[in-house]
Amino acid sequence: MPNLGGEFAFIEWLRRRTPLDPRVLIGPGDDAAALKLTPNATSLLTTDMLLDGSCFRLAEAGPRAVGRKAMGVNLSDIAAMAGCPVAAVVSVGLPRQGGRAIAEELYLGLREAADAFDTAVVGGDTNSWDGPLVISVTLVGEATARGPVRRSGARAGDWLFVTGPLGGSILGRHLTFTPRVREALQLHQLVDLHAMIDVSDGLAADVDHICKESCCGAVLRALAIPIHADVQRLGDSRSTLEHALADGEDFELAFAVSRTDGKRLLATQPIAGLTLTHVGECVDDGLWIEENEQRRPLQPSGFVHSLD
Amino acid sequence: MPNLGGEFAFIEWLRRRTPLDPRVLIGPGDDAAALKLTPNATSLLTTDMLLDGSCFRLAEAGPRAVGRKAMGVNLSDIAAMAGCPVAAVVSVGLPRQGGRAIAEELYLGLREAADAFDTAVVGGDTNSWDGPLVISVTLVGEATARGPVRRSGARAGDWLFVTGPLGGSILGRHLTFTPRVREALQLHQLVDLHAMIDVSDGLAADVDHICKESCCGAVLRALAIPIHADVQRLGDSRSTLEHALADGEDFELAFAVSRTDGKRLLATQPIAGLTLTHVGECVDDGLWIEENEQRRPLQPSGFVHSLD
Numbered sequence: 001m002p003n004l005g006g007e008f009a010f011i012e013w014l015r016r017r018t019p020l021d022p023r024v025l026i027g028p029g030d031d032a033a034a035l036k037l038t039p040n041a042t043s044l045l046t047t048d049m050l051l052d053g054s055c056f057r058l059a060e061a062g063p064r065a066v067g068r069k070a071m072g073v074n075l076s077d078i079a080a081m082a083g084c085p086v087a088a089v090v091s092v093g094l095p096r097q098g099g100r101a102i103a104e105e106l107y108l109g110l111r112e113a114a115d116a117f118d119t120a121v122v123g124g125d126t127n128s129w130d131g132p133l134v135i136s137v138t139l140v141g142e143a144t145a146r147g148p149v150r151r152s153g154a155r156a157g158d159w160l161f162v163t164g165p166l167g168g169s170i171l172g173r174h175l176t177f178t179p180r181v182r183e184a185l186q187l188h189q190l191v192d193l194h195a196m197i198d199v200s201d202g203l204a205a206d207v208d209h210i211c212k213e214s215c216c217g218a219v220l221r222a223l224a225i226p227i228h229a230d231v232q233r234l235g236d237s238r239s240t241l242e243h244a245l246a247d248g249e250d251f252e253l254a255f256a257v258s259r260t261d262g263k264r265l266l267a268t269q270p271i272a273g274l275t276l277t278h279v280g281e282c283v284d285d286g287l288w289i290e291e292n293e294q295r296r297p298l299q300p301s302g303f304v305h306s307l308d
Numbered sequence: 309m310p311n312l313g314g315e316f317a318f319i320e321w322l323r324r325r326t327p328l329d330p331r332v333l334i335g336p337g338d339d340a341a342a343l344k345l346t347p348n349a350t351s352l353l354t355t356d357m358l359l360d361g362s363c364f365r366l367a368e369a370g371p372r373a374v375g376r377k378a379m380g381v382n383l384s385d386i387a388a389m390a391g392c393p394v395a396a397v398v399s400v401g402l403p404r405q406g407g408r409a410i411a412e413e414l415y416l417g418l419r420e421a422a423d424a425f426d427t428a429v430v431g432g433d434t435n436s437w438d439g440p441l442v443i444s445v446t447l448v449g450e451a452t453a454r455g456p457v458r459r460s461g462a463r464a465g466d467w468l469f470v471t472g473p474l475g476g477s478i479l480g481r482h483l484t485f486t487p488r489v490r491e492a493l494q495l496h497q498l499v500d501l502h503a504m505i506d507v508s509d510g511l512a513a514d515v516d517h518i519c520k521e522s523c524c525g526a527v528l529r530a531l532a533i534p535i536h537a538d539v540q541r542l543g544d545s546r547s548t549l550e551h552a553l554a555d556g557e558d559f560e561l562a563f564a565v566s567r568t569d570g571k572r573l574l575a576t577q578p579i580a581g582l583t584l585t586h587v588g589e590c591v592d593d594g595l596w597i598e599e600n601e602q603r604r605p606l607q608p609s610g611f612v613h614s615l616d
Contacts, residue, residue: 025350025456026456026458029459029521030389030458030459030460030521031354031385031386031388031389031459031504031505031506032352032353032354032385032386032388032389032391032447032449032456033352033353033354034350034351034352034353034389034451034456035350035351035352035353036350036351037345037351039347039348040347042333042342042343042344043342043343043344043345043351043448044340044341044342044343045340045341045342045343045395045397045430045431045446045448046339046340046341046397046431047397047398047399047431047432047433047444047446048399048433049399049400049401049433049435049442049444051401051435051437051439051442053437053438053439054401054435054436054437054438055435077339077340078339078340080339080340081338081339081340081342083340087353089353089354089355089446090355091355091356091357091444091446092357093357093359093362093442122353123353123354123355124355125355125356125357125444127357127359127362127363128362129359129361129362130361130362131359131361131439131440131442132439134357134359134401134439134442136355136357136399136433136444136446138353138355138397138399138444138446139340140351140353140448141340143342148333148334148340148342150334150338151337151338151339152338196339197339198339213337213338
């Protein structure tokens, strides 16, 4: 339902802040945005919705950080395909109380994240309602000439890597992460990426996604998994390894390459300023964690079965 | 936040129902969908969010009708640019109670509306939360070789048309309308569409949008405006004219063409099975309603000033 006056005033505020972009033929304020995408490039399309109380707490995070995260999680999805982000549209359901101020801060946060990756914000839909803040961002990107990297191309014998330390993102990194767009593009040029995913559900779950789509299994090496310093600060009863495997919202990339390419990557570290970690291998089937040369079943939830 | 198990089971359910489409290189289940769009065509991008209690009442409408509406309002936006819809992504926030059943019905409704216009549903994001149902659809389309039709090309002297009767959509048509995609494409071939919009905020507000973007004014003729039979059934104190001007969510098209093209359209009625109505003209400035050869100011809200 339209929210007259307020919505149009906000669109005007927003249009004044929208820089010219040669790829954007029609920006905010018409029935649809119009884009000039690269001819023959494969277009990528992803969407993510964030809900107050579930994906963030507005009162703690503030709307600007929520805007950055809402754009960031979509940028991370385009990174996971080794694509270039181009343009985003944003729809929001704003609480009636203070909605306009929230909308402006949200937009500034969205733009901070988008600007860092040369991504235009080209339109949206602004609503007020009696519920909590909800924001949905859809991002259009383009695959490079090498094509998009799927989850489905891993094979037994591939080496598995992650782009950074994992776990404990709930302490703040889930709001402040840097999407690995540039790193993915650089990796895509350097090696043949067989499969890739961004770590949003947790390393165990996301490696399991790769396995399911690739019809293979994986073994992760417990001592190789890089554990973020934040995990120590959590100080709860679960092991640091389980946090690194299960917490999620790290927004690092996990990917599979051939053994040869894996060795090459280790020899040319760091890549785009990041230290890559070789965390395991693809195998024929199952999801496993290996420690002291013993393999134990690993649940996609990150739960490590004891041996008995 | 991930909603393990349930979300992945739903994605599997959904993938089994996703037909092959040569334009869709990667469908639901990867980090992003991949599309092969027409080289050199201008891409169109639009998004709309619907919120329970504000844009629909789930308990009354049921999830399938909500799905149809969520897709329909986006199709209507692409129609308003005289474009062809191609592919959609959908993000939802589901109430925890009965969420999976709602998700399935929503999806079937989305697909009914999408299938009617050869539009693929290529991905999405499914969340559960403690709030009411919220759904956001983003649609990618393509402009025809004649280019997208903006709101900004109307000029004084143009004739204004609408594609169908207006008002009273709250009685049900706001859920069951047919987006005017085919009609827009046919009109775009027949005449030079100077400006176009879909009637979502109400005819007065939407003609005002055309005027603001086109830097002109408009006069609507009270007796010419087609009033939907639903308006009689509302039986409240506002005039039928005010309902037709203000109610909104009719999802008919309002457009401006030259006088010559306007006459041609009237001579070749019906267009794509629709009777077009000539409802007024563009003028230099102001928004007016004319009755008995007298012009009165018209508010974008649909309020008609009395003469005194």
